[in-house]
Amino acid sequence: MKLKIYVTLKNGVLDPQGKAIHHALESLDFKGVQDVRAGKLIELTVDDNIADADIEAMCEKLLANTVIENYAIEKVADSAVQETA
Amino acid sequence: MKLKIYVTLKNGVLDPQGKAIHHALESLDFKGVQDVRAGKLIELTVDDNIADADIEAMCEKLLANTVIENYAIEKVADSAVQETA
Numbered sequence: 341m342k343l344k345i346y347v348t349l350k351n352g353v354l355d356p357q358g359k360a361i362h363h364a365l366e367s368l369d370f371k372g373v374q375d376v377r378a379g380k381l382i383e384l385t386v387d388d389n390i391a392d393a394d395i396e397a398m399c400e401k402l403l404a405n406t407v408i409e410n411y412a413i414e415k416v417a418d419s420a421v422q423e424t425a
Numbered sequence: 426m427k428l429k430i431y432v433t434l435k436n437g438v439l440d441p442q443g444k445a446i447h448h449a450l451e452s453l454d455f456k457g458v459q460d461v462r463a464g465k466l467i468e469l470t471v472d473d474n475i476a477d478a479d480i481e482a483m484c485e486k487l488l489a490n491t492v493i494e495n496y497a498i499e500k501v502a503d504s505a506v507q508e509t510a
Binding site for chain 2: 347348361364365368370371372373374375376377379380381382383384385386387389390394397398401
């Protein structure tokens, strides 16, 4: 089974990487960009019988820093997105 | 309008970051993880009248290294995913 984990910064958390991308886009003369937020997309290939609790524990313990980041889990097989934290 | 740009490594390209995450998950005793691929999720807030060609040009010129990376553009407003390159 394939999982997609989307890790994004919580609102209000400063995003220097996003700012740098934004400035770079402007220096390349791209107009109309109001804001840029950079995050992570982690694609996991896991056994089909893996428990949801284990997937959440992976996110909580390693894949996301839940103090400043949100994560969302998408099971690509049946594309059921679980919004969490 | 909000855009989500998913940047992922092309198949066959070595992914040291993914390998490191995989080893870390195993050292935390998580079972059943077969493979990990790390990518980027870039969220852009742009003017509604921005041209598709400009969005693609942003990806081609800055957001993705098209030699080793694929990118996919999702317009969150009407959630139409465009798979590219």
